[in-house]
Amino acid sequence: PTPIQQKAIPPIANGQDVMGIAQTGTGKTAAYVLPILMKLKYAQGDAPRALIISPTRELALQIEENVRAFAVNTDLRVVVLYGGIGPKTQIEQVNKGVDIIVATPGRFMDVYLAGHIVTKTLQVLVLDEADKMMDMGFMPQVNRILEVVPRKRQNLLFSATMSDKVHQLSANFLEHPTVIEVTPQATPAQTVEQRLYFVPNIKTKINLLRNLLEVEGDIKKLMIFCKTRVAAEHVFKFLQRRNGDKEVKVLHANKGQNTRINSINAFKNDEVKILVATDVASRGIDVADVSHVINFNVPVVIEDYVHRIGRTGRAYQSGVAITFCNPAEVYYIRKAEKLIRQTIPVHTIPEGVFVEDTPYEERQDQDKEIDMQKRRDDPDFK
Template sequence: MSDNQFAALGLADPLLRAVADTGYTSPTPIQQKAIPLVLQGGDLLAAAQTGTGKTAGFTLPLLQRLADRSCKRAGHPRALVLTPTRELAAQVEEAVRIYGKYLPLRSMVMFGGVGFNPQAAQLRKPVDILVATPGRLLDHVAQKTLNLSDVEILVLDEADRMLDMGFIHDIRKVLALLPAKRQNLLFSATFSDDIKALADRLLDNPGLVEVARRNTASEQVAQRVHLVDRDKKTDLLTHLIKEGNWFQVLVFTRTKHGANRLAEKLTKSGIAAAAIHGNKSQGARTRALADFKSSALQVLVATDIAARGLDIDQLPHVVNFELPNVAEDYVHRIGRTGRAGHTGEAVSLVCVDEFKFLKDIEKLIRQPIEQFTIPGFEADLSVKPEPIPMGGGNRQPRAPHGRGNGQGHTQPRQAKAGPNATQRKPQANSTAARTNKPRKPAPRQG
């Protein structure tokens, strides 16, 4: 690495040493733009997809701004990073430890699905940087194991996903617990109207950083579509993996049940596969991700929410076993590959039920997706489209209320999949929407 490239951003020697240890040679565009702004102490509004280096873009300057002294009060963190999912929280806190290895700062990660008491025990010691999902964070506040009155820096990471998952109520509760004078950093994949509204409330004359155009697919990703009958998708996927000798394949399904079923079928066909979604225990999810990163697991089958925040270097293959019903999620999915200068491939297996979804995606990314055909797996285009049942891993924009479990609970939309499909409106939890009752103190699952 040329240390001077990072040194030119104003980073101190202990951080430059830690960056050098990771082997990174030069800052990414988001790091070049965000780090100096954060070091100046002002608020920041940044638009960046995952895979752009945004985590280091805020963890490095955050560490430097806290490095002058360490926390002395137990359970009173000086910096708070909020993330929508458990996996992302764990990865952010890992980055804090990696980059802060030569600084006398302590960090911890907090989310549901694991024991409450061990986290409470950690909070009985001083913690400088806390990375958390909103629900479990508020549980600790309710149990008085955590006090947020000393927070100097707040980071909302993947804020757009937090809003999509219905966390706006929890975010507002957290904001009410923080001191009025603090530095705020908001990172989002897109600048939607909701994000702009949140930024207007949260940020004070922020610096603005945008490193990727909204809703664009990475130029490093080769996108292809294979039209196939719905009952031949599993056989086609098995064929592609075996014939292409694919390893580290991330496969997306719409539902948790579908992810489980597909992982079981792939395993039976001799392909090491596992499913990852919100119903899996945190231990199972952590093991599956570790096995996948080490290539002990050939295929990871995931729902959209479970895959958000997965940080896997040089991931070569993403497969949309089922297209998402929200076109923007396609961009997030294929953004798992083609990262940090590496090339990747995104293959979508599309049946007649999903033609509307494909049309919406091509309209969003403003380009047709190349089609290809494997002999023996040609689609019968005369088949009548069937309605697509939704559930499990889908999201709907602006869910009425989040449960605070690190994964979100929404009523998915029933999309029109064909001429005879029906559309069902999402059912809002009217009680939750009308009231803002105090939470029960029992720990939640995220």
Template sequence: MNKTFEQLKVAKSILKSLDEIGFNEPTPIQQKAIPRISSGVNLVGVAQTGTGKTAAYLMPLLTRLQKPKGNDPRVVILVPTRELAIQVGEDIAELTTYSDLRHAAVFGGIGWTKHAELVEPGIDILVATPGRLWDLYQAGVLRLKKVKHLVIDEADRMLDMGFMPQLRQLQEIIPPRRQNLLFSATFSEAIEKLAEEFIDYYEKLEVAPSATPVNLVTQKAYKVPNYRTKLNLIKYLLDDEEKFTRVVIFVKTKEHAEGVFKVIQRKAEGEKRILHSNKAQNSRINSIQAFKKGEVRILITTDVSARGMDVSQVSHVINFDLPRDYDDYVHRIGRTARAGNKGDAITLIDPSDEWHWKKIQKLIRKDIKLLSLPTEVEVVETEFAENQDQLREIDRQRKIDDPTYQGAFHQKKRKGSAKRSFNDKFSRTKERQKRKKRRRL
């Protein structure tokens, strides 16, 4: 039987906030995680994005803090990106509307002195990226001796982004006697090692099998021969404004992001924005906020730029490019079907993607049929350079499957080629000497 938030013993001030937000029923991970976190155990939670895992750890921690106390943070939440730091900070603000608890979110990309001003008056709960937390600690404006609860959120992305050295640094300065909470969308071998290094003993909570996408996401894939045909398919899909109301398009590089943006800027209705590493931080944050408010219909982004984006009404996720890190597929499609809503994930597969697509299906334990292109979509002939790139990638895949495979691009050595090369060179030299002798005569 499902429990209510009241039965889960969430603080009255939070219940009032939840009622105002419109959250009436706990999600499965909240049902399971809140009692365990409230009991004080160390917990490793495996949950996909969109399952309510942020609120699952925030509600019991905020309930335990009860009221402001001292100047130093008692809860530290580590996140991999500035976007996620902002998002978690906003979630805390919503849940503490009727509470006096003090909180702040700090991250890189802007001067640390601005964040020092947020922290210095006193703080109960701090959300931070590892680098910025270390900056403030080194500057002496942040003391961590009172930390009783440490949360590492999106731990799999932390490892992907190379934050392990910073996590080890922080492990040395945060009091060892604390509650540890680690959350990840997947439970890989690397995550298991991280948990063992940071936590002496922990309970594992897995709401769905690791790497299983949210059930409310409808997944489909189209077989597309090349980049330009992908653009034609995107244009065709986005013509349906009633169905494709709020869309995230994932690409693998900032160059692809710019290319897709140029096309849909001219061809698709509605406001469009673009996110990638070359965009200024304020521009990226403003784009996400505008998308969240419904002011932007289409958001084109790379994987890193979209981390931490929590928008409950995304109708579609389109994978223009297939991610090479297969776990990212789970993260991507988790951008839709959030907070109990349904959503669609559409993936475009070119010939060099089919091998990777099979591996992704194995990871998510689901077969997704490759659909043919709609007849209305113009199929463009693959350009020579793109065709060569696809063939090289297919060659590489075959060599992985069969190390003895020589490949279409393998240059075979012909017997006697070195000898012929020497003879040819000798003959040319001899001919030049003859010509010089004739000119002297």
């Protein structure tokens, strides 16, 4: 068992409320799913006895997959509820009888308010990736869920970081919890080699990406993170031209639900080697053996730096995380270094990479962003 499993399974099995601070890739899903399965044992009645809430549909599907794998020798019934597709099939599954529901907050409330879920039998409530749930503005829905579930129940809360908001949530949600912190907050996995390149503009970032794909010999699986959908599409189109359709998929909120699921599965099953993604679309995706992560943009939500590079070096394997940083992103990379309590080693742009001039508009955007950062830190800055 991993450290989080060793520490969390006994108190959860004893029925205590638990707050777990652990990054993705540490085996935390099993840390709460296994004791829940031990508690429920076998199918009973038609109404759910355990509810697991997660911020994104991708993560909900992933958790459901884990629950099914662990419950394979039981007759426990699990249903996953998420938006982006019509609720009809999901409601039919709930109506057939269910023991464990895995859901995103909005879709759970929709199905509940439509009268299809009886909550009075619930024994365990799990909030997974609580920090992301708050970042994404799901607190009103989470609070409504807390109003409709029984008072007497076991509560489990998992988060990769311990922000003030998460602290506040735990105070409202947990009763005398056992707090388990496996890694100090926001520490990247020890097995990840981090590199930082200062790159002046988008065109040069593309040139550097081209170079790395040619010279990094051991890229088995690569995730490339972009700040926006536009950037993700831009990088995706470049890679499509370079590598052809068979090598690369893209994942962002504009893609339909099925396309997103297909992209994740293709990447998981080694059908494609490269996945380009935005942060919201990628949180909590558990893909084994990602060898490299490239941050094409530095994330503005600093915690996302940890989540992104946590895609590699999972389950204690080694990995490489490379960040491209333009002048307007230095502010955020310094904040990320502060958060992880490490200085990221700087590498110079290789000789074979052509450094382009920054176009006038792009430079203007960078200057505006830098001024905004200065104002944020010093309200008197003019």
